[in-house]
Amino acid sequence: MSSPRTSAPTIGVFDxxxxxxxxLRALVARLPRARFAFIGDTARLPYGSKSRRTIARYAVESAxxxxxxxxxxxxxxACNTASALALDAIQEAVPIPVLGVIEPGAAAARAxxxxxxxxxxxxxATVQSHAYASAxxxxxxxxxxxxxxxxxxxxxxxxxxxxVTAEVIGIYLDELNAEAAAQGLHADTLVLGCTHYPLLxxxxxxxxxxxxxxxxxxxxxxxxxxxxxxxxxxxxSSGDTPPTEIxxxxxxxxxxxxxxxxxxxxRPVGHVELVDLGG
Amino acid sequence: MSSPRTSAPTIGVFDxxxxxxxxLRALVARLPRARFAFIGDTARLPYGSKSRRTIARYAVESAxxxxxxxxxxxxxxACNTASALALDAIQEAVPIPVLGVIEPGAAAARAxxxxxxxxxxxxxATVQSHAYASAxxxxxxxxxxxxxxxxxxxxxxxxxxxxVTAEVIGIYLDELNAEAAAQGLHADTLVLGCTHYPLLxxxxxxxxxxxxxxxxxxxxxxxxxxxxxxxxxxxxSSGDTPPTEIxxxxxxxxxxxxxxxxxxxxRPVGHVELVDLGG
Numbered sequence: 001m002s003s004p005r006t007s008a009p010t011i012g013v014f015d016x017x018x019x020x021x022x023x024l025r026a027l028v029a030r031l032p033r034a035r036f037a038f039i040g041d042t043a044r045l046p047y048g049s050k051s052r053r054t055i056a057r058y059a060v061e062s063a064x065x066x067x068x069x070x071x072x073x074x075x076x077x078a079c080n081t082a083s084a085l086a087l088d089a090i091q092e093a094v095p096i097p098v099l100g101v102i103e104p105g106a107a108a109a110r111a112x113x114x115x116x117x118x119x120x121x122x123x124x125a126t127v128q129s130h131a132y133a134s135a136x137x138x139x140x141x142x143x144x145x146x147x148x149x150x151x152x153x154x155x156x157x158x159x160x161x162x163x164v165t166a167e168v169i170g171i172y173l174d175e176l177n178a179e180a181a182a183q184g185l186h187a188d189t190l191v192l193g194c195t196h197y198p199l200l201x202x203x204x205x206x207x208x209x210x211x212x213x214x215x216x217x218x219x220x221x222x223x224x225x226x227x228x229x230x231x232x233x234x235x236x237s238s239g240d241t242p243p244t245e246i247x248x249x250x251x252x253x254x255x256x257x258x259x260x261x262x263x264x265x266x267r268p269v270g271h272v273e274l275v276d277l278g279g
Numbered sequence: 280m281s282s283p284r285t286s287a288p289t290i291g292v293f294d295x296x297x298x299x300x301x302x303l304r305a306l307v308a309r310l311p312r313a314r315f316a317f318i319g320d321t322a323r324l325p326y327g328s329k330s331r332r333t334i335a336r337y338a339v340e341s342a343x344x345x346x347x348x349x350x351x352x353x354x355x356x357a358c359n360t361a362s363a364l365a366l367d368a369i370q371e372a373v374p375i376p377v378l379g380v381i382e383p384g385a386a387a388a389r390a391x392x393x394x395x396x397x398x399x400x401x402x403x404a405t406v407q408s409h410a411y412a413s414a415x416x417x418x419x420x421x422x423x424x425x426x427x428x429x430x431x432x433x434x435x436x437x438x439x440x441x442x443v444t445a446e447v448i449g450i451y452l453d454e455l456n457a458e459a460a461a462q463g464l465h466a467d468t469l470v471l472g473c474t475h476y477p478l479l480x481x482x483x484x485x486x487x488x489x490x491x492x493x494x495x496x497x498x499x500x501x502x503x504x505x506x507x508x509x510x511x512x513x514x515x516s517s518g519d520t521p522p523t524e525i526x527x528x529x530x531x532x533x534x535x536x537x538x539x540x541x542x543x544x545x546r547p548v549g550h551v552e553l554v555d556l557g558g
Contacts, residue, residue: 043333044323054322054531153432164446171443252333 011229012072013038014062016047018250018257019152019195020078021264023101026222027076028244031229035245037070038078041277043252046152047081048123048194055125059086060093061277062251067094069275070247076225077101080193080217081123084131097228101195104224105217106135106143109189112213113141117185119176120145122193123152132193142185145193146176155196156260161203169200169207177209191215199263248272290508291351292317293341295326297529297536298431298474299357300543302380305501306355307523310508314524316349317357320556322531325431326360327402327473334404338365339372340556341530346373348554349526355504356380359472359496360402363410376507380474383503384496385414385422388468391492392420396464398455399424401472402431411472421464424472425455434475435539440482448479448486456488468492478542527551 011034013024018040027036039062041047047055059082066072075098077083077090083100091098109118118141120132127147136143151172154165173190180187190212192198198216205214246269250257254272261269290313292303297319306315318341320326326334338361345351354377356362356369362379370377388397397420399411406426415422430451433444452469459466469487471477477495484493525548529536533551540548 043329045328046325049324049535050322050531149436150429150432153429157428164443164450167443167446252330253328256328 008034009073009229010035010037010071011225012063012066012070012075013078014041014059014066014075014082015039015079015195016041016058016082017045018042018261018264018269021261021269022195022198022216022218023076023078023221024246025264025266026219027225028246030222030226032244034229037066037072037247037249039066039249039275040251040257042250042257043277046123047079047085048125048149048152050125052085052129055082056086056089060089063090063094063098065249065275065277067096072096074225074229075099076221078195078218078221080195081125084126084129099221099225099228101217101221102131102135102193104220105191105193105215106132106139106141107224108215108217108220109136109143109191110139110141112215113189115186115188116141117180117187118143118189118191119180119187120191120193121148121151121172121176121197123147124149126193132191143191144176144180144183144185144187146172146179148172148194151200152194152196155199160199165200166203166207169203173204173207187212189213189215191217193217195264246270249275251275251277287313288352288508289314289316289350290504291342291345291349291354292357293320293338293345293354293361294318294358294474295320295337295361296324297321297540297543297548300540300548301474301477301497302355302357302500303525304543304545305498306504307525309501309505311523313508316345316351316526316528318345318528318554319530319536321529321536322556325402326358326364327404327428327431329404331364331408334361335365335368339368342369342373342377344528344554344556346375351375353504353508354378355500357474357497357500359474360404363405363408378500378504378507380496380500381410381414381472383499384470384472384494385411385418385420386503387494387496387499388415388422388470389418389420391494392468394465394467395420396459396466397422397468397470398459398466399470399472400427400430400451400455400476402426403428405472411470422470423455423459423462423464423466425451425458427451427473430479431473431475434478439478444479445482445486448482452483452486466491468494470494470496472496474543525549528554530554530556
């Protein structure tokens with residue numbers, strides 16, 4: 001059945017797991033009449049500890065699935081690690097606009113910071129890529145990045161408001177603030193450079209020094225995407241199109257995705273379809 | 280150059296990451312004149328949160344690499360999750376003897392326990408498979424299993440003797456002991472059902488009730504393998520063969536393997552070769 005062109009375009013959203021559902025949640029809030037196809041490459045997560053070559057190969061396969069199989073006309077890379085290490089490779093591999101989460105996060109940090117000095121917490125691979133430091137430098141900011149590899153497992157264990165999690169956040173932020181001070185930075189802004197971290201936002205806000213602004217790159221990316229897509233796709237803001245349609249796909253562990261995903265999306269994820277990308 | 284048949288046979292050792300190096304370490308201690316080929320499927324780790332189907336496919340690819348490319352004549356599955364979910368699939372896929380870590384762990388628990396009631400801590404996937412409970416039941420034991428998903432990230436963060444790790448271990452063991460008591464078990468033995476956990480052994484031994492025995496399935500598997508291999512391969516115990524030769528392979532993140540692997544192996548892992556299994 002061919003659908004008339006008056007239907008809303010499909011926005012493809014890609015993550016290594018289901019953390020990117022925090023980005024989808026922020027997108028849905030801004031583009032309530034769009035159609036979304038989300039894929040989590042759960043068979044091969046986490047990307048955070050893998051090499052650039054491997055991450056790029058995996059990410060391109062997911063992007064191609066969203067374009068070829070789901071007809072995506074826009075693509076949001078809702079994964080900091082893939083944005084950091086594979087945005088160029090994805091942009092080369094698919095013929096549609098592709099937006100990552102790093103640049104919008106850095107732009108939001110610039111808008112928030114008065115001192116021009118910012119802190120970034122993220123996964124190992126994102127930090128090792130120094131993608132946030134580069135994006136911040138392009139915005140005229142100085143940035144110090146820190147890998148916090150325990151935070152994703154703590155979120156996935158469901159310990160978002162557990163005392164152990166507060167303790168781990170405190171340790172990481174103390175180390176980060178000490179390093180920033182040692183390098184002469186006067187940081188007033190903290191960027192959450194991983195899509196799992198918004199679930200820890202209350203605990204993180206309690207742990208940061210008074211007056212420090214916390215930037216959620218998921219929110220920043222959704223804001224940038226909505227701006228971009230509104231400019232290109234008039235039907236998105238029209239009342240003639242049907243309400244939000246979300247289809248979720250995963251390369252493995254559909255049950256875990258369905259069970260944990262609603263925490264990230266803020267509503268039930270419904271049925272998650274299993275796809276095989278050949279990995 | 281063809282090597283004469285008097286050379287020691289190659290023992291293939293497979294893990295999803297480098298945790299299985301604790302098994303290799305125990306094997307080397309018992310079979311100092313064998314040749315070892317170890318592969319860590321680091322591009323696709325961790326297996327602990329993936330489905331049986333995916334784990335079996337990945338594990339078979341690594342097993343075939345060890346047999347076809349490295350000439351392994353024996354195979355040790357040094358990964359609890361792969362042993363729990365893919366041992367049958369691997370045994371069908373390769374024409375050599377294959378030993379996992381679950382059965383030896385259960386056998387060691389039987390030898391250690393006086394009450395016949397044991398506790399098992401492991402990854403999500405290992406626990407969900409109930410492979411330890413089945414293997415313990417076959418030994419006439421009652422077993423309660425608990426997933427401890429934070430312990431692997433804590434080991435990989437290097438926090439093996441950190442107060443946070445002691446706290447997390449305490450929480451997990453309290454929950455496990457409470458559940459065992461609620462079910463009327465009088466457990467006197469704890470099985471470490473993950474190859475990362477031997478690095479936490481001192482902290483775990485401080486946390487268990489007085490008198491509880493701690494069984495390391497890596498040690499148990501190495502013991503069983505040495506017994507099996509000595510029976511089949513005379514050159515292993517002969518003084519004519521060269522000293523231990525270890526070749527390590529990884530499907531990704533060779534740098535991380537080389538950096539962290541020595542902690543698990545108890546000596547430098549040396550050069551780790553990158554292989555592509557197509558995933």
